[in-house]
Amino acid sequence: MSRLHLFDLDGTLLHGSAAAIEISRQLGCEREIDALERDFFDGLIDPAGFAAAACALWGEALTDAVVSAAFESAPWLEGIKDVWADIEARGERCAVISLSPQFFVERLTGWGAHATRGSRWPAIPFREPVDPAGILNAEAKVRIADELCAAYGLTRADCVAYGDSMSDARLFAAVPVSVAVNADHHVRDVASLAYNGLDLREAYALVADGRG
Structure with missing residues (x-):
């Protein structure tokens, strides 16, 4: 599967x-x-x-x-490329969905993400105002997950979500497996699994080894 x-x-x-x-x-x-x-x-x-x-x-x-x-120079977790390479090797898919600007998020395709979805900000350098319609919120994460599932021939039942904040809570509620990563109790309480640390490989192992 x-x-x-x-x-x-x-x-x-x-x-x-x-x-x-x-x-x-x-x-x-x-x-x-x-x-x-x-x-x-x-x-x-x-x-x-x-x-x-x-x-x-x-x-x-x-x-x-x-x-x-x-x-x-950002403080990325260790092992991101390794995790996404393993997902690729398993014939699975990985995507990043973030409220942050797409011009930042999209750079993660170079690390192995199959898809990235961020908020649509004006082109750089900014000469136009922000269009509120292009800015994502918590509800949009669920909508985008559904769109990606449709594109890959999957359903919500096939999804695993990784997040840390209340903006991830709606997505956590919509999928069967979720991993709270360095999250506070608000998110840990609704997640299937929880991880605290600096290595994404360890968080991913909670799912990959069959616990999720």
Whole structure:
């Protein structure tokens, strides 16, 4: 039986960080993005509001070179490429679904992800406003999972989800196997399995060895 492995990005593949944080670190505006992250966590702004504020914060200073530097220096979990290579060898599929900008998320196809889905931000450098319709939310993760299943000839019953935050909870509820990766109790309590550590191979082993 084939499977579709669905990975979150921020806080999951990226340990203790997020795409927006890593980009802001390159631009020297960590304090400002931290404030936006707190507002988002507290529910004061939604994903579209966060994207609009971050877009205004970075402005035309954001370039492809900055995004590349942020991606390369980010605190990724160990073993991501190994896990995705094993998934490929098993004839299974893996995808990344993230609320973060697609121009960051899509770089993971070079590491072996079969598909990446992130929020649609304006082209870099920013000269247009954020279109709220292109910004993903928790509900969109389930919709995209269904779209990917249809594309690969699979169903939700064939899916495994990996995530860390409440934005993953709806997807966790929709699939039979889920792995809370370095997550707080809100997400661990709804997950099938839980992992704390710095190596994705160990989290993946919980599923690959038959426990999930």
